Amino acid sequence: MVEVMRVPTIEELREKLKVMGVPNNAALRDANLETKIDALANFGRAYLPTFEVITFVATLLAKVREVYCAKQFGGEEFRTYFHAAAGVMRGGKLRPLPACLSAISATGFTLTGPSLMGRTAMLKRVVELLGKPFRVEGDHPAPRVMWVVPILYLGYPTCGTLEGLLRDMRDRILAEVGRHDMNVNALAELEGINGENVAIALCTLMNVGVFVLDGGGFSDVNGKTERIFRFLLKLREFAGIPVVISGTSAFMYSSSYMGNLNSNLFNGPSLQMNPFRPPSPPRDGVENSKAKNGVWQQMNAWLWRQGLHPHSSQMPDELPSWTYQAAYGRPGWLVQGFEALHLALITKPELLNTGALTEKRVLAIFDMKLQLHNSARRAVARTVPPSAKGRASFIKNLDHLSTHDFDEPQVHEWLDEAMLRRAWNR
Missing domain, CATH: 3.40.50 (Rossmann fold)
Known part of the structure; x- marks a missing residue:
């Protein structure tokens, strides 16, 4: 009861809410392939609170x-x-x-x-x-x-x-x-x-x-x-x-x-809890604190550091922009994609060579991992109002949409019909 009633500091709460995707064991970076794969078994639990x-x-x-x-x-x-x-x-x-x-x-x-x-x-x-x-x-x-x-x-x-x-x-x-x-x-x-x-x-x-x-x-x-x-x-x-x-x-x-x-x-x-904003693009040759301090950039950097590749391997500056194209600001998709990325990096270490980890390669890894979510990803990626032709697909993926998506008149009309039909079916 004493612990329940204790007032934790914000920093304590941050540490208690955070979940690492891999065990906190530096020796894992030098372990054999089988041990590294085993260490990634619970990577999907990784969670970094804002x-x-x-x-x-x-x-x-x-x-x-x-x-x-x-x-x-x-x-x-x-x-x-x-x-x-x-x-x-x-x-x-x-x-x-x-x-x-x-x-x-x-x-x-x-x-x-x-x-x-x-x-x-x-x-x-x-x-x-x-x-x-x-x-x-x-x-x-x-x-x-x-x-x-x-x-x-x-x-x-x-x-x-x-x-x-x-x-x-x-x-x-x-x-x-x-x-x-x-x-x-x-x-x-x-x-x-x-x-x-x-x-x-x-x-x-x-x-x-x-x-x-x-x-x-x-x-x-x-x-x-x-x-x-x-x-x-x-x-x-x-x-x-x-x-x-x-x-x-x-x-x-x-x-x-x-x-x-x-x-x-x-x-x-x-x-x-709205989707995170797109990352700020890095500026060549100029220290850009905004590009490094955005929430999406911080989350990418945190997940990259949990990889089982050598410490000397640097995360590509453009990686947050590449992952955003696949995960659309959703940390759940980002964690799933990073799990596949880390698996690729330990099974194909040549990807760590300079210039080997490209936008095309990263997107291919993320797309393969997230292919079961393609319908939802297409729904959140749209840039124009939904049309009658895509009505069924749109409604099917409503749980993936943000609050502002429900401000569109066409959506109001569809939901009015849907709620009146289902409802008040007791």
């Missing part, structure tokens, strides 16, 4: 600490509220938040942006940072022993229903705190008629620090989504804990069809 991401995480952690600090077991109002949650598990009604929790505002967090911008990678780092559930011993009048679940992370239910979300919640909690000899019907109340209230009471009893729902996409928004959104609002209202909703720009835009429900839910701190 300052905006670090700031968002710091804000979220501050809110978690605020909620934990506000719980007053020494006060009768909070004690009554806490112990009444056990009655809700048996069919009782929810009690309103005590004053110590109801005074806390801005508990709704929103994280959005196109696919492959690193939303899930960031949230999984927050899960690791906050740590696993643990039990604490309290002093009277607090309970003698109780659970603390710093973060409850759930993916958007594949069935798209509230029932599916509550079922996933049950599975997650049992996986975290259950034992091998636990009753197979443990927490079955979550799947009963009173499931919503049971879920909220459970979050209170287990001292959940933050509830995260991640992975919403365009295809997930329909008539059934309304019940999920209403539950999340109710969770904030009766449990008083921060709620993070993470989804693509298309998911957030589509949810706007829910009117006030959408605006009430997405009314707290938010982070829009």
Whole structure:
């Protein structure tokens, strides 16, 4: 609990959120080919947080600490509220938040942006940072022993229903705190008629620090989504804990069809993870700090340094511009392409010779690795408004598009039709 409540510095957060693509072992550069290939096995996990991401995480952690600090077991109002949650598990009604929790505002967090911008990678780092559930011993009048679940992370239910979300919640909690000899019907109340209230009471009893729902996409928004959104609002209202909703720009835009429900839910701190800007071109013979300090350039340099080639091998100055042509500012595609590039450099070391690593060669390596994403890459690469001829392809790749793409009148018309058809299919 001391670690959860500690306030980390921005630099500490940066290091804790960052994930290296290869083990931090200098000896790997001199290892045999098989060992180097093995070292690249988890390169796809590589993650470098931006300052905006670090700031968002710091804000979220501050809110978690605020909620934990506000719980007053020494006060009768909070004690009554806490112990009444056990009655809700048996069919009782929810009690309103005590004053110590109801005074806390801005508990709704929103994280959005196109696919492959690193939303899930960031949230999984927050899960690791906050740590696993643990039990604490309290002093009277607090309970003698109780659970603390710093973060409850759930993916958007594949069935798209509230029932599916509550079922996933049950599975997650049992996986975290259950034992091998636990009753197979443990927490079955979550799947009963009173499931919503049971879920909220459970979050209170287990001292959940933050509830995260991640992975919403365009295809997930329909008539059934309304019940999920209403539950999340109710969770904030009766449990008083921060709620993070993470989804693509298309998911957030589509949810706007829910009117006030959408605006009430997405009314707290938010982070829009837009694609990175193109790199600044290097200037021959002139020190160009702008070309070296852009986010895309920094990310390319960081990924290049993780290669298992000799330290003396210099990254081509033009490499960030070449990779941008293939990855379009998406770090997810950039990491995948760099994994293929590093594999090519250790299996074909002649590519490290002066002038051997050309734009054509780099693009060929990236294109081969990313060929399964060609449809999405074409969608984000377009420079003219979508036409009726490309409507199906455009809608198929909506989750890869940025927020500004939804400002086009043609897109508004298509989405109006799509949402009216699917929707309110309950």
